[in-house]
Amino acid sequence: MSEVGQEERAARAALTRIAEPGDEAVGRWLRQTTPVHLVQSLLGEWDLPSGVTKEKYKGLRLRATRTDPDRAAADLVTVAALGGRFICPGDDEWPQQLNDLGDGKPIGLWVRGSANLRMWALRSVAVVGARACTEYGAHLAATLSSGLADRGWTVVSGAAYGVDGAAHRGALAAKGASVAVLASGVDYAYPRGHTELIHRLAEQGLVVAELPPGDHPTRSRFIMRNRVIAALTRGTVVVEAELRSGSLVTARRATELGRFTMGMPGPVTSGLSAGVHQLLRGGAVVVTEAAEVIELVGSIGDLAPAQRGPTLTRDLLDPVASRVLEAVPARGGADSRRLARDSGTAEEVAQGKLFELQSLGFVQRCGAVWELARCPAGVAGPRSGGA
Known part of the structure; x- marks a missing residue:
């Protein structure tokens, strides 16, 4: 070996x-x-x-x-x-990459599981957060981790209650790779309520610890465990965290080590998202899905798809037709000469665009004037395309 x-x-x-x-x-x-x-x-x-x-x-x-x-x-x-x-x-x-910790790097690592830790860590992301997370936080962690696993990325976390557990389960549900870094020996399941989860991780993924078999966790060991999670991975995503949270320690260590630090925002009224929002104000990157995480930590060309709203018929109008349509009053109507003047278009051009807009259902003709159709095509209201 x-x-x-x-x-x-x-x-x-x-x-x-x-x-x-x-x-x-x-x-x-x-x-x-x-x-x-x-x-x-x-x-x-x-x-x-x-x-x-x-x-x-x-x-x-x-x-x-x-x-x-x-x-x-x-x-x-x-x-x-x-x-x-x-x-x-x-x-x-x-x-x-653990050597980046300098004199504080692990003396060695106790590992359970058949996979190769070095190979799995080459494409890995830490997903961490609050133990007492909300349903929103658990859903985000599981969905994000499942998406990462589907794309061949390893999800690393600490096997704690809340966000950590949801992250591991999301990756395992997608039949993907997941690594738990413990603050105890690899045979000492903590928390006890996650005994079955840690057993599954040892069978389907990897369980890693600095402490020898049988050793128990302490508060300081949890803090030191977080530096391994930060150093082992390409980046750290914090899903939910209070202002005093161990997951923020992981994120800060990731920043110090030159890794990517990311956060998933929550309601501004939620104390469980306050730590994440503080992290974002300090320079961490907002992410909302696995593709955005991979765009940061992955190879050149791993771009997330552009996010945009639905395309409306109005969006497909050429610039001149759009100006003529904007010139039509919200109430009442106007003749073609006024609409040409207000849109900065020659009258014969404006006239042609008005007939085009009529065929598309945006305007209607009432005698010598043009007015907005009662149910314009591709818009929710007479001025939905404006500010």
Whole structure:
């Protein structure tokens, strides 16, 4: 599977029990030494490394007491029994875009599912939002994700209640690709109410975590999980979010990493859309459907179809006929000379256009004057084509 040796893999697996996700001090340390040497140092075989405070070193050594090479080997066996694996930087399956996180990039990733994470992440979009979302938000998330999946894009989210769950279900319903990034071990279903959903994702998609099997989520781990979602994907769409929302953290990290940040607007009176609207005011792009998302994150030529209202008969009139029609009074009528003057057209030309407009049902002739037809063709009212 990889270029990474088993000794380094076991050391990195052990480090996922010792260090918290996103620990930049450990990341800097790993740039100075190997994972194997780092684990040995924390187990007492090496001296205090340069650039690491005694307090930090002491804390890591304390956490190291709960692991050893045998525990790491057991974790690797556990994830293999689940049909998963532990991938590391340097593996063929490692998504290179995670390296954009610098010293805060994952030490490794525990993965359940048969698909190749790197390949799926190449065409992926994060769909995130409020846990206590409205029916509107759940509908948007599911519809958007289904549309993305239909077009061959992977939907990435956090498997939480609300928008996350709706996004995963939308992608799975379309028989598409979906990845759940957890703030716990890949065998620890959280929230408990999504146990079945997470199981389906492990069978039909992928379940990914930085934490080893059995580890539970904490508030800080949810926040750090969001940076992985942002870095893994080409862009992040926020469907609904309050002003203080973890999904906004994901969006801001996406912006910092140079990814596309998008929002789906909601009612201005809804507190659950206030965070999204603030995000849009800060420069995020408004999107309303999958095609608009793909236009941003996809390849050149992946353009969304132009949005326009229905074409009315009046829209098909040539410019001169349109000017003559505009000159006809809303009430009463006018003769052809006045209509020619008001439309800036020669009288004989205006006369011809009036007969043309009569045949199309826009005007009618009453003696020497012309007036608007009582039920003009292609318009809802006598002046529906105006401002």
